[in-house]
Amino acid sequence: MSKSAFLYGNITEEVYVKQPPGFEDPAHPNKVYIVVKALYGLQSSPQEQGMNELFHFTLKHHGYRRGAIDKTLFIKKDRRDIMLVQVYVDDIIFGSTKSSMVKDFEDLMQKEFKMSSMGELTFFLGLQVKQTTAGIFLSQDKYVKDILNKFDFRTIKPASTPIEAHKSLGKDEEGEDVDVHLYRSMIGCLMYLTASRPDIMFVVCLCARFQVTPKVSHMHAVKRIFRYLKHQPKLGLWYPKDSPFHLEAFSDSDYAGDNHDRRSTSGGCQYLGRRLVSWQCKKQTIVAISSTEAEYVAAASCCAQVLWMQNQLLDYGFNFMNTEIHIDNESTICIVKNPVLHSKTKHIQIRHHFIRDCYEQRLINVVKVHTDDNVADLLTKDFDLARFNFLVVTIGMMNP
Structure with a gap:
């Protein structure tokens, strides 16, 4: 991590x-300073490219190349070994299949910049x-x-699910108003938690739709999420080391799930093994x-x-x-595989039909999965306890 990233x-x-x-100049007490380096507190500082370009130039000089999709990713290959460097403002995550490449990168950063190594990654954003030797576990239980x-x-009393099963949540225009600032603050905190908690993704997105004029019923739904977090504070994502390595995805939707405007909710999840x-x-x-x-x-x-992930990979x-x-x-699978527009599809907006071209170009393949085995279900609707836990x-x- 850089101690003074903006100053570069x-x-x-x-x-x-x-x-x-x-630090006043006694000879010119009424004059001001012109700023030549980015500083913390300046509105444009995070957008300035000086540090990023200098970092890019330094790594390029030492055999790294910048990612084609993610410009904050830098890659270096040595035969069958690879070194990855990911930059987020003034924080850097790096790793390699070869320990000597890691050591060389640490030495380079300490030589070229004022950097301090924090050791093995245990906490980030x-x-x-x-x-562990068996895999990696991601969680946010401290944040919870x-x-x-x-x-x-x-x-608060714990709850076994983040939302009551089969209970609709609408605008509730006749309901009593609640503190809008408190409601939005709670939603904001929960949205950040969805970075590692897909189990609450659907209900948080559902409650986020009512931030303009939240009612008591909406506040009860949000509090239910916190009750669930009290019940499952340490739940996280497990990435096993021995898993196969191939890209696949699951897609699902409810139908007319919104009681107000009858629009549906799309859900999708992508896996590597x-x-x-x-x-x-x-x-x-x-x-x-x-x-x-x-x-x-x-x-x-x-x-x-999926297309974005393919290019990233x-x-x-x-x-x-x-x-x-x-x-x-x-x-749906039949429509994707049929390139001919007919009466049942010609009303669908053109931008959704690109999936057909992707199928014809063999970028993707659509496969039937039984509803019971479609994990994207978790992102589109509520369930009873047994189905939710499954x-x-x-x-x-x-849990760890």
């Missing part, structure tokens, strides 16, 4: 600052990382504890006139994520074309 970047705008107390304390839910690496939950922008159309729109959204040296997308709707385990979550 030149700013491109003309910025002046007052003379700071204790709120994510707790536990590395913090937000339970923040909203004074230390003694048995490792869940990406998941999505989003309310659709169109009103589907059939469950097939809702599933088709969800599949197109999942396909877009090319930087790592893996070519995962013809990726399988598992769908539990037979009619999906949580199947999607790849566990």
Whole structure:
């Protein structure tokens, strides 16, 4: 991690600052300083490219190349070994299949920049990382504890699921208003938690739809999520070392699940072997006139994520074309495989039909999966306790 990352970047705008107390120029007390380096507190500092470009130039000079998709990723290969460097503002994560490459990178950073090595990765941007010989476990139980304390839910009664099964949540225009700032603060904290908790993704996104005028019923639903977190504070994602390494995806949707505008919710998740690496939950922008159309729109959204991951993985040296997308709707699969527009599909917006081209180019392949085995179900609707627990385990979550 850099001790002064912004100071390595030149700013491109003309910025002046007052003379700071204790550093006034006695010969020119009424003059101001012109800023030539990015500083913490400046609105444009995180956007300045000076540090990033200097970092890029330094690594390029030592045999690294920048990722084609992710410009904050730097890669160096040595025959069958690879070194990966991921930069996030002034934090750096790096790892390699060869220990000597790690040591060389540490020496380079300490020589070229004022860097301090924090050792093996255990904590990053709120994510707790536990590395073992069997695999890696990601969780946010410290963050769960913090937000339970923040909203004074230390003694709240635990709940076994994040939402009551088969209980609809609508606008409730006749309901009593609640503190909008408190509601939004709670939603914001929960949204950050979804970085490692797909088990609450659906209900958090559902409650987030009512941030404009939240009612008592919505607040009760949010508190139910916190009650569930009290019950399962340490649940996280397990990435086994011995898992196969291939890209596959699952897509699903509910049909007209929103009671107000009857729009559906798309859900998708992507795996590398048995490792869940990406998941999505989003309310659709169109009103589907059939469950097939809702599933088709969800599949197109999942396909877009798969294409991005395919291109990203090319930087790592893996070519995962013809990726399988598992769908539990037979009619949707038929539409994807049929390049001819007909009366049942011509009303669907053109932007959703790109999935057909991806199928014809063998970038993806659509595969039928039984509804009971579709793990993306967890991201689109609520369930009773037995089904919910099954999906949580199947999607790849566990307690440490």
